[in-house]
Amino acid sequence: MPYISAWFHLVWSTKFRQPFLTKTIREMLFDHIKQNAKRKSIFLDRVNGYEDHIHCLVYLSADQPICKTVQLIKGESAYWINKEKLCSTRFEWQNEYFAVSLSQSQLGRVRGYIDNQEIHHQKKTWEQEYEEFILDYGFKVTGIDK
Secondary structure, three states: OOOOOEEEEEEEEEHHHOOOOOHHHHHHHHHHHHHHHHHOOOEEEEEEEEOOEEEEEEEEOOOOOHHHHHHHHHHHHHHHHHHOOOOOOOOOEOOOOEEEEEOHHHHHHHHHHHHOHHHHHHHOOHHHHHHHHHHHHOOOOOOOOO
C-alpha cells in the first residue's frame, strides 16, 4: 500500500463571478458540500468562500485524482443549487478552478485564510485574489473565464 500525503487548496468561482452566494445560500451550500464529500469518502477539511467563489481544503488518498474530486464537489453542488432552486436563474460554476498542493507546514496558514474569507474580502476583491493566485503559483493563463 502506498503512503501518500496529498493536501490541496481548491478554489473556483461562480460563472462570470456573479454574486449568487449570499450568506444564507453559502451556509446551506457549505453544509451540503460537507455532507456530499463525506458520502463520497472525500476528506474535506475546510470549505468557505464569499459571494462569488469558494475555497476547499481537501486531503486525497492514492485512488482520488484531483479532477475527479473537484467534479464530485463542484459539479454536484451546482446540480444541487439548481435542484433546490436557491437562485432565481440557472446557477453555474466557472469551468476552471485552482488546485494547489500544500505541505504540512502550510496547513495552519491556509486553514486560517479559508476560515476568514468574509473578513479577507472586505479588503480584497475576487479579481485581486485571482491575480495573486496566478502570480504566486506561476499559472499560465489561457482563456480562463475568471
